Amino acid sequence: MTEMVYGAVPTHVGEPTLPKWWRTVDKWTLSCVLGLFVVGLLLGLAASVPLAERNGFDNFHYVQRQAVFGSAALVAMVMTSMMSPTLVRRLAVIGFACAFVALAMLPVFGTDFGKGAVRWYSLGFASVQPSEFLKPGFVVVAAWMIAASQHINGPPGKLWSFGLCVTVVLMLAMQPDFGQACLVLFGWGVMYFVAGAPMVLLVAMAAVVVLGGMFAYANSEHFARRIDGFLNPDVDPTTQLGYAADAIREGGLFGVGVGEGQVKWSLPDAHTDFIVAVAAEEYGLVLVLILISLYTTIVVRSLFRLMRERDTFIRLAGTGLVCMFGVQAMINMGVAVRLLPAKGMTLPFVSYGGSSLIAGGIAVGMLLAFTRSRPQGGIADLLRGHERG
Numbered sequence: 001m002t003e004m005v006y007g008a009v010p011t012h013v014g015e016p017t018l019p020k021w022w023r024t025v026d027k028w029t030l031s032c033v034l035g036l037f038v039v040g041l042l043l044g045l046a047a048s049v050p051l052a053e054r055n056g057f058d059n060f061h062y063v064q065r066q067a068v069f070g071s072a073a074l075v076a077m078v079m080t081s082m083m084s085p086t087l088v089r090r091l092a093v094i095g096f097a098c099a100f101v102a103l104a105m106l107p108v109f110g111t112d113f114g115k116g117a118v119r120w121y122s123l124g125f126a127s128v129q130p131s132e133f134l135k136p137g138f139v140v141v142a143a144w145m146i147a148a149s150q151h152i153n154g155p156p157g158k159l160w161s162f163g164l165c166v167t168v169v170l171m172l173a174m175q176p177d178f179g180q181a182c183l184v185l186f187g188w189g190v191m192y193f194v195a196g197a198p199m200v201l202l203v204a205m206a207a208v209v210v211l212g213g214m215f216a217y218a219n220s221e222h223f224a225r226r227i228d229g230f231l232n233p234d235v236d237p238t239t240q241l242g243y244a245a246d247a248i249r250e251g252g253l254f255g256v257g258v259g260e261g262q263v264k265w266s267l268p269d270a271h272t273d274f275i276v277a278v279a280a281e282e283y284g285l286v287l288v289l290i291l292i293s294l295y296t297t298i299v300v301r302s303l304f305r306l307m308r309e310r311d312t313f314i315r316l317a318g319t320g321l322v323c324m325f326g327v328q329a330m331i332n333m334g335v336a337v338r339l340l341p342a343k344g345m346t347l348p349f350v351s352y353g354g355s356s357l358i359a360g361g362i363a364v365g366m367l368l369a370f371t372r373s374r375p376q377g378g379i380a381d382l383l384r385g386h387e388r389g
Contacts, residue, residue, distance in 0.1 A: 024373040025368055026371050028301050032298045033074075034074075044062065044352060046258070046259060062352055073360060076361040077361035080361075081365045082369070088140065088366050095133060099133040099137055100134060102128075103130045111127075119131065129353075129355040133355070135187070135324060136359065136363035139317060142161040144313055144317070146158055146192065147312040158192065169181045187324040189205060226342045243266045243277070247267075247278070248281065250263075250281050255283040272353055273343075275351050279291065291347075295326060306318045306322075314370045317370055318370035328346075332345050
């Protein structure tokens with residue numbers, strides 16, 4: 001009866017890895033990720049051509065690179081999703097440690113590529129952004145600490161995870177990269193809330209974030225400039241926000257036609273931060289709604305599957321990963337329509353960027369590993385057992 005109601009899948013002894021993975025993985029989430037990747041390539045065909053021409057490359061230079069990075073991301077996603085939660089946790093600890101060291105060394109060896117924030121390592125043929133790889137590792141490590149604190153005589157994992165979160169946030173803010181810092185803080189806050197944090201503490205955290213924002217506004221020209229641009233009721237039509245707003249208005253419901261959009265010739269970040277503007281102009285509101293539906297399906301499906309999970313660590317880590325994934329997509333699209341100040345954040349699996357694509361593949365692979373069906377049944381089984389006892 002439990003298997004009929006909660007969808008638990010019995011384990012077949014000696015079953016090969018690939019059939020077992022296909023039987024237990026969430027195929028809806030997997031299909032939505034593949035759909036996002038296809039849409040990213042479709043938009044890359046339009047958005048990256050002007051950039052390639054400006055830099056003296058072939059028209060489809062960046063599309064080809066995105067296909068290579070995306071293929072690597074999909075391979076990383078599938079391989080990670082085949083792992084057990086224990087193996088995912090172990091590899092996440094190692095990955096987080098490496099990314100943390102790389103992030104700490106950015107002020108010495110990093111570069112800003114003229115964008116005013118030291119976030120990348122230049123490898124000549126490509127660049128690496130450590131913060132993208134830090135996020136999934138941090139979520140898993142913090143979830144492990146919080147889950148350990150709930151054991152009898154367990155360590156003060158909640159306090160350790162908070163200290164780790166503050167350290168990472170401060171390091172990101174020093175780049176400055178306030179968008180990623182807020183995303184990391186949000187991911188930790190969601191996990192802490194799910195673990196049973198008191199509302200008073202969460203309200204106090206929100207107040208600290210507001211005070212931190214005020215401090216950053218008063219002491220960071222980079223941060224203040226973006227906030228002032230967002231609050232200004234008059235949008236300069238020659239800025240990225242102005243170009244994006246015009247493109248979205250021009251697109252209407254069905255768009256101006258494939259290849260007919262003009263915003264890609266004016267927006268420097270049309271292939272990354274503002275790729276939604278290209279989608280809205282050429283394909284209209286229809287494609288934007290499809291994108292929103294794909295992201296929503298991933299988030300909702302994953303949360304429903306995690307609600308049936310009885311392992312605290314898996315439940316916390318999966319919730320942190322999927323909420324961070326969904327909020328990053330929401331922030332990117334919110335910036336494009338001027339609902340949020342500019343953050344410099346990519347749209348997962350759609351925007352161009354090697355670090356973003358591969359790190360996103362690893363993160364979703366972890367999520368798929370945590371949401372795979374298991375023979376344990378759901379958390380409701382455990383509650384029923386206590387009631388019978």
